[in-house]
Amino acid sequence: MDKTRIWIIGAAVVMVVIVALGWVVAIQPQLDSASAADTQTASIAKTNAQSAAALEQLKKDYKNLPALQSKLATLQKSVPSDQSIPSFVDELYGIAAKNGLTITNWTAADAQAYKPVQPVAGSAPSATPSPSATPTPAPSVAPTPAVAGPTAGVPPVVNSLITAANFAAVPVTVSVNGPYANILEFLHGTQTGDRLFLVTAFSSAPSTSGPGFDGTVSGLIYVLTQPEAAAAKK
Template sequence: MDSNKLWLIGSVLVTSVIVVLGVVLGIQPQLASMNSANASRTVVQATNAEHVALLARLKHDFKNLNVLTATAEALAESVPSGSAMPALVDQLDAQALATGLTLTGMTVTEAVAYAPVAPVAPVAPVAPVAPVVTEAPAIVPAVTTATSATEINNTNFAAFPLQVTVTGSYDQVLDFVSRLQSGSRLFLVDGLNTAAAPELPGTVNATISGLVYSLVTPVAATAG
């Protein structure tokens, strides 16, 4: 093999090495940088889209600010912060006056913490009796649920049991109960007892029991 062929083969090898090194050292980093830039641009575009949606929602809420404020005020009156008993007494007086009966008394007991109702687990179907197998029982892990900061629980929600006594016709009592359940203060009626009033023919003495609710500000923990 003459020297020209050797030089030709060497030139080809050197050229190949230069091309490979150019791809590895020059083009490939540029491609990786371009891919990273594309990924960053996608993230930025998604973030911008979220900001645009949030801005549109805020603009919509601002247009309905009066409606939202009225709704918030109604909710605050329905379940106030604290007992707000004077306002409740005024409401009961107005409702009794509107129905034409006489409000004879109201008894409020100490507030009780809200007790969430646990969901009822579905009853599994009864399986046929199988032979006894002597195996260790499987350990079922306890299921825990996270409590949201806005979730109603026994630290921020309380109920006041109360009884209201009125005197009037039976129809007036039913009207009064209906007004209680649809008034500005949330009132859950859970009992109604009536008895004929011997001193006033055609009237009944009624005792209405129920619950009103209030928000409780959690007490901050003290250090030490």
């Protein structure tokens, strides 16, 4: 083999080595960097899309903010963060006056801590029950039997956010005097007023001290203690 051929073979080997080193040292890192940049770009694009969607939702929520604030105010009036007995009594007097009745007595007992309701084993959840018509009792000399509690067989509503630490019930009893039909309207009014009021007992009888009937309504109003509301009042 002559020297020329050896030099040609040597030069070819050197060129291959140079190309290989160029690939390893220069080209491959650039390709890796480009691949990493593509991955990062895709990640940024995904994040931007998520942020844009969140921003769009915030814009929609902001437009609906007045309605949400109005709904919140109604709910806070229904179940306030304190007992607010005076305002509830004012509401009772307003309902009584509207129906031509006289409130003869009212009492409010100490608040009772909420006791979490345990669902009955084997009771299947049901859709919101349809209100059933309750026959209107006719006036009688004997006292009207006490109103029954929640409908039997209807599964209780359970919410883990409502606990004995933040929810309480205040027993309230109010007595009125006037026409029997008006007392029934008063009973309905207490259940549809601004303050949530659960009627637990109702009785009526002809008045022994004057005209008309005497009616007594017992029930519960509720208090939902909200940490942010309590802190704001301090």
